[in-house]
Amino acid sequence: MCNGLLEAGAELVSVYDPDTVKVNGFLSKFPEAQPAASMDEVINDPSINLIACASIPRDRGEIGTKAMHAGKDFFADKPPFVSIEQLEKCREACRSTGRKFFVYFSERLHVEAAVYAEKLIKEGAIGRVIHMDGFGPHRHSPEIRPAWFYDKSAYGGIICDIGSHQIEQFLYYTGAKSAEVEFSRTANYHTKEYPDFEDFGEVVLTGDNGATCHIRLDWFTPDALPVWGDGRTFILGTEGYIELRKYVNLCEDSGGSHVFLCNKSECTHIQADEKTGFPFFGSLIRDCLDRTETSMPQEHVFNTMELALKAQNAARQDKFFKE
Amino acid sequence: MCNGLLEAGAELVSVYDPDTVKVNGFLSKFPEAQPAASMDEVINDPSINLIACASIPRDRGEIGTKAMHAGKDFFADKPPFVSIEQLEKCREACRSTGRKFFVYFSERLHVEAAVYAEKLIKEGAIGRVIHMDGFGPHRHSPEIRPAWFYDKSAYGGIICDIGSHQIEQFLYYTGAKSAEVEFSRTANYHTKEYPDFEDFGEVVLTGDNGATCHIRLDWFTPDALPVWGDGRTFILGTEGYIELRKYVNLCEDSGGSHVFLCNKSECTHIQADEKTGFPFFGSLIRDCLDRTETSMPQEHVFNTMELALKAQNAARQDKFFKE
Incomplete structure (x- = not known):
């Protein structure tokens, strides 16, 4: 920050x-x-x-x-x-x-592929956005975690925590102001040593403009991945789609920010590193100085978190597999 | 066939x-x-x-x-x-x-990446399967479609049709015998000339063994994609994950069958073409001759279709965006 x-x-x-x-x-x-x-x-x-x-x-x-x-x-x-x-x-x-x-919301604001996607959507590269799939996998790394990491009352649950990033992206990319939570789930599938931990979550949303969303969150990033998570965003539009490989191009590099665009006229892999910078921070500073609202509308922040908390509170809670 | x-x-x-x-x-x-x-x-x-x-x-x-x-x-x-x-x-x-x-169910049986994934899962390469995300995008190509293509009573709806592939893969890869339909949706977002057509669908499932699934189906494959659809399957396990890019490696080739495996010890891109062949057909023939059940258990076929039809029948039906 x-x-x-x-x-x-x-x-x-x-x-x-x-x-x-x-x-x-x-x-x-x-x-x-x-x-x-x-x-x-x-x-x-x-x-x-x-x-x-x-x-x-x-x-x-x-x-x-x-x-x-x-x-x-x-x-x-x-x-x-x-x-x-x-x-x-x-x-x-x-x-x-x-x-x-x-x-x-660093997974959009501080990732060049995510900033690049915003530009493409604004230019109409994929038409009207219909649907977003967001994957938010993370490495667990229990050896570096403080005690509050496992205390749900302190971090709010996996949807409140990681899911808020994904919900923010959905509202931002689709232009929805708010959404209905159609389904949500949290689970502890494989972290038996911390029974209250949520190592998996998912949410289905319907935006107030008709756009839809599924997000999946987990703490299962395996050791061989060279970064902390293979974060992906798939944005489906009426005229094409965008895939973001936000932190790594799986099995092809050791870390980088990638945009894949496919529409009527092109199918293009854009290496997004050092392409856009992070305009949010300058806009935030100007918003503070000028009392404007260019970086992030205030209600967008609250609507995002309201949705994340509603989805968290409504989640079906699953436990370990039957052996 | x-x-x-x-x-x-x-x-x-x-x-x-x-x-x-x-x-x-x-x-x-x-x-x-x-x-x-x-x-x-x-x-x-x-x-x-x-x-x-x-x-x-x-x-x-x-x-x-x-x-x-x-x-x-x-x-x-x-x-x-x-x-x-x-x-x-x-x-x-x-x-x-x-x-x-x-x-x-050609999207698993007649795709080498999908056959390869089965082998990896059986070998324990990603531990126990927790979750599958399946994307089933297709090119609409209205110029080649017969009239029944737009008659839902003839093809059954997008979940019954394309979704049955994805549900079959979920049951097969996770080993679930059946599942609950948690949420399902069909929509006509952008095919105004055929108001009864379903150009989008999605389903969330919970398997009877605890494994979970989200599938997304659509008829929005854009012209610049060199194949009819960028079919993907993401299989998340307790010890790693597999991504299948079944028909094309987006923006990298003009058609091919690819497995990406990431677990504790490796992060590997496997070009699956001409690696496995399609053992289903030989097993089917032997099952007919020997009256065995090695290629595909009979109840798997019916359970798959029962789930697909239940999800189709229960689907929330969405229409065009508000302009």
Whole structure:
């Protein structure tokens, strides 16, 4: 988040985390930041316009509400909420304070293939978008996970967490404002040592404009994949389709961002690295300075999370296979 | 169907179609066949053990029932039925006559990548299969379609038709015997000139062994794709995953059958052409001669079609986008 903002011209002021090891790690990358003694010191610093927050997901909404009441715009890592109640409080804080609440939906905003797809769709390369399939596989890597990673009340469940990325992409690429949840499922298929963990999830949506969506989420990325996940997005339009291989071209490279476009006149593989950059961060900064809404409409953030939380709450919960 | 059988050692006896143009087309490829004067002549020919039938889908079940009562085994193109009633009559005919009713689920049986995947799964290359995503896109090509192509009572709907392939693969690869239909949808998004046509479909299943499935079907293959459809199968297991690019490696070749395997120890692209052949046809012939059930269990055929028809009948029906 800080990288993206700094590359777009932001100035880094201060950093706070209750864990000083983490603060020192951050400072080794960003020596210009001043370590703050408390969160309140950051929230009350009059020189700061925007706070970026990647706390435990459960705490983000409350910190954001507090920051907005202190006159700051807020940029939360995803998922920004783990409950509808947190979301509604934040929505109300946006309304009453006039401040902005951005979310770092990195799987679209910070991936060049995803930015390139947006351009193609806007140009009409695949006609009207009918359907999106999104795969969000992730490597589990239990050896590096903090305790809260396995506490559903802290991270909100696999659909709230990973699924919010996918739902955001669906609403964005199809232009739907909201959607119905037709079906949702979470499961623990193979992570017996953490019985409350959700290692699989899926959701089917129908957008308010008729576009449809299936997303699949999992923590089963195998060791031999050279990246953390073979994230894919398939966007089907009336005149063609786009496939995004967002982080790797499976078995062909060791990491890269790829767009495959097929329509009436071309079938083209576009290597998207260093093609688009990440315009979101500059737009976000301008939105803060100019009080505009060019980077991400405020209601898009809340509609995305409302859908993710509804799908999470409605999910059929499956357990291990019968042996 | 005849190609596969002849390559496996079958002898072609006779051919019948009410359309003599089609009979002549067939005879130009297979000059050893004798044209029959009627369907009954074929059904009653004592030299024939097996009848292969690619009539209009609506008629296949009845022809098969008649053929089995005349002592023949039967090999239907898919979909073999367009209603549960036809299915039940055929199931009963199998029981009462002891004859066999095979279905040409070509997207698994006659695709080398799909045969290769079966081998990998049996070897344990991806552990236990958790989930399958199947994409069944097809080129519409209205200029070559007969009138019944647009008559749902004749072809059964997009899930019954294309979806039965995908459901068959799900049951086969996961080892589920049957499944619940969690959600299904058909739509006519963009084929306004044929308002009853279904140009899109999707289904979510939960297998009786806990494995899950999403399939997506459509008639939107764009002109620039060098083959009729970019059929994909993604098989997620506890220890890795397989992606099948069944008919083309998008933007990389002009047609080929590809397996991508990623697990703990390897991330490998296997060009599957001329690797496996099509063992189904030889097994089918042996099953007919030996009265065994090695090529495809009889109940697998009926369970597949029962699921496809249930999903078709339960489908949410969507229409054009709001403009």
